[in-house]
Amino acid sequence: MTGKPTLAMYWAASCGGCEISILDIEEHILDVDAAFDIVFFPCIADFKTKDVEAMEDGAITVTLFNGAIRTSENEHMAKLLRRKSKVLVAYGSCAHEGCIPGLANTTSRAAIFDFVYRQSPSTDNPEGLTPQTETRMPEGAITIPSLWNTVKTLGQVVDVDYFVPGCPPQSDQAWKVIEAVIDILKSGKPLPPRGAVLGAGSKTCCDECPRERREKRITRFVRPHEIIPGSHECLLDQGILCLGPATRDGCGAKCVIAGVPCRGCYGAPGGARDQGAKMVSALASVIDSEDPAEIDRILDGIVDPVGTLYRFSLAHSTMQRVAVADSDREA
């Protein structure tokens, strides 16, 4: 220990892309090393949970927590790191809004287990074995974490100080956030207001998008494989379901510049609570029909409304998950 501020990064239900986004800050990683002692970062070095448990409460200056809360272990680590950290940052879309793991909220644990361990074409499980949280062996009991029925965001489980959106957060934004933290630690400047979204703007992806917008008159939605998008026109104008109007800016509109519609990973823009409902509002304003039957025909082009409009924000949304069928309820 050198008396430097300490930094931790932990992954819960996540893919590892958030860690890559931190490592992608290139030579600035040396500045991170100069400014912090890294005390817990399982992706890049061998730390154990017991190392964290042995720390005093509040011993970690900043923890970047990525990943959604999906298992009992995720919750345990979220609560542990909350206790041990002065500043807890929900880093990336999973911790912020549930992200892709949150799409498990369209189904249930029972249905997921049934598919993965029985129905999937690649499953070979004649005895119908499913994982048990506890297995008794002659040497003793072996336990694994239990999987929850509902994926939650970090903010739904513990108090979170700051949110950094994105799947993953863009590395230039990640560095800006870390740079600001280093500056605050050195200069003693006040912290941003608690609950602030860092490393992003407050407007929408459309504000950053260089594509040319006209008055939108959509008569048909097309799926990405059905069209080669024009290089300069707004993707939504071309009937491609782009979530730019309901997505926070800050990413540099990289996807839309490359001709790929915005899928919404930066979450709802500032002041908006429910990204999917906001996108419903935006889409309803641009569909060019006043005839209910015609509108319904156009809407048939949106194949999976919940999975599309809430792709990254389902766990954080107002409805939070798809209703649990009575048959899937477990006592």
Next chain:
Amino acid sequence: MAWEPKIVAFLCNWCTYTGADLAGTSRIKSPPNIRSIRIMCTGRMDPTFIVKAFALGADGVLVSGCHPGDCHYVEGNHKALRRVLLMKRVLAGFGVDADRLRLTWVSAAEGEDWARYTTEFTETVRRLGPLNWSGRISGEEMLTEPQEVAS
């Protein structure tokens, strides 16, 4: 006490709110299950209001405004029509019966229509039963209350 449907109704200032008022002053009977919220135009009806109403305990949501062509703001009600049609699909995706959301056109002169539509809709929702969203989404592991996250 027996369960009664809770219905949140978003009414446009210029047509339906006045029409509902007319139903009252004309002493036409209509069900007490409707909680009216006046908005300037159904075009102001943010779909966020609909999900919030259901998440906070509404069993049905009614949106009612001027007839097509009569909108005080020219086309706000057309936007509402498209929003409601898309929201029905979103709600169905969440496992909420799309019939729990209804859009009607009631002019300032149509107090009787207001009474008829609200009676019909209340019976529809009564038949569908309680939605109880917070109870319906809670699994065995929901140990912690969801918290609002500032943006």
